[in-house]
Amino acid sequence: MAYHYYCLKLELKKGQEITVGKKGREFFPPGFYFYVGRARKGIRARVARHFSPRKKKRWHIDYLSSVAFPVAVQVFPENSGSECRLAEMLAARGGTVIFSGFGSSDCRCPTHLYFFSENECFPGE
Numbered sequence: 411m412a413y414h415y416y417c418l419k420l421e422l423k424k425g426q427e428i429t430v431g432k433k434g435r436e437f438f439p440p441g442f443y444f445y446v447g448r449a450r451k452g453i454r455a456r457v458a459r460h461f462s463p464r465k466k467k468r469w470h471i472d473y474l475s476s477v478a479f480p481v482a483v484q485v486f487p488e489n490s491g492s493e494c495r496l497a498e499m500l501a502a503r504g505g506t507v508i509f510s511g512f513g514s515s516d517c518r519c520p521t522h523l524y525f526f527s528e529n530e531c532f533p534g535e
Contacts, residue, residue, distance in 0.1 A: 412488040414453040417496055417532050418445045418460050418471070420478035430473045436509045441527040443478060444505065445471050445513060446496040457483050470513045474523070484532045493522060499533035500524040 425439040447469075449456040459465055459472075461480045467473055486496065497519050501507075505524025513522030 413448040413450055413492075414488060415446065415448050415486040415490055415493050415496060416453065416457060417484045417486070417500075418447065418457070418475070419443070419481045419483065419532065420445070420475060421481050422474075422478040426477065428473055428477060430470050430509060430512065431467065433470065433509070433511065438474065438478075438508055439525065439527070441525055442481070442529055443474060443508075443523055443525055444500050444530070444532070445474070445523045446493045446500070446533075447471065447513065447522065448493045453485060457485070470509075470515075471523070482532075493517075494519050496533050497522050497524070503530065503533070505530075 420443045422438055422440050427435050427437050429435045460475045463476055465472055494517055505526055507521045508525045509523060510520055
């Protein structure tokens with residue numbers, strides 16, 4: 411079964427320390443965060459979950475998306491590569507790693523969450 415890939419853009423207006431499950435606590439500066447993920451099915455439900463401030467915290471992104479404002483999401487076609495490729499594109503654009511291993515515990519990527527102090531476009535735009 412194929413995956414759908416997406417990139418979620420969030421804005422954190424005020425820097426704050428956030429505890430990310432068992433991974434621990436980290437300071438997240440104010441700015442824009444891009445998180446890349448995948449969904450095997452139910453891409454609409456997955457994205458809607460990210461836009462909901464009240465949810466059971468299951469994934470790393472749930473901790474950030476509960477306090478940051480979701481700005482937009484872009485869904486990529488199944489043949490667009492992988493979430494790791496999208497993460498590489500964000501890194502190449504100058505994205506900063508704030509929290510190592512965020513959303514990337516099942517791959518070798520340093521993170522699937524990149525920080526930009528200024529507003530930035532989605533990868534591939």
